[in-house]
Amino acid sequence: MPIFANELSMTETLFGGLLVAVILFFLVRKAGLSNFWAGVLSGVLPFITYIAYSSKHWPGGDVLTIHFAVYLANAGLLIVFGGMQKKKENMHWAPRVIIGFFMGLLLLNAILLSVATRGLPDLITRSFLPNPANRQVHTGFPGVIPHDRNKLYESHVQKIEQQKNLGWNVDIQGLDVLKNNLASNITIKLSDKQRQPIVAATITIEFWRMANSADDQTIRFSETKPGEYHAMLRLSDQGLWLSDLEIVKGEAHYALKQPITVGQ
Structure with a gap:
């Protein structure tokens, strides 16, 4: 059976990749690799895996870019926090606010892109959107008319x-x-x-x-x-x-x- 036989949702590939990246970072660092290269590998390997997945289930260039940006930002954060943890230093509140803002922005873009491509989850559409005659409600972006x-x-x-x-x-x-x-x-x-x-x-x-x-x-x-x-x-x-x-x-x-x- 092929490794990528089933198509995954964007939520699974994005946040699953982040989880794998964090685990990979600490495992590689524990194995003796430097903090910098552990961060690089934690960003590169999940993205290469996602590119291999995309060759079977092409998600579109915008989705691929979102994954690249999130994995790259996550790798940078791991390098920063890993270095400060090693030196036992605390980060000033201003860099924390900036990092939090951009991570929140990336997360919001990922959520909006997921809603556009796949629509809202069924639980939300059933609970909050009008549903005349109990028909299925489609919330994904339908495309444009020529x-x-x-x-x-x-x-x-x-x-x-x-x-x-x-x-x-x-x-x-x-x-x-x-x-x-x-x-x-x-x-x-x-x-x-x-x-x-x-x-x-x-x-x-x-x-x-x-x-x-x-x-x-x-x-x-x-x-x-x-x-x-x-x-x-x-x-x-x-x-x-x-x-x-x-x-x-x-x-x-x-x-x-x-x-x-x-x-x-």
């Missing part, structure tokens, strides 16, 4: 008033249970103000993958019976997508943009 998508909103705003006057009832089924790389049947039931089926409409949905437009795709619906339309959909990656529904019937036009979440 800049050229902004041009699509101008025409959308112009059609809002017309869409309000239509009074159409659009019932979409299947988008809330999508799974990664699993084909799903999407059903749309379409009716007018009088709840009569709308037939022979042209229906498409575009799916935009946040931060990666190469995964975008468009599906077209076929009418299987009056007012009921079906299409098969398979999305290539889990996480947050943006769906753009377009319905055209003669001169009438209906549009709906909404985020959807694809599960594992």
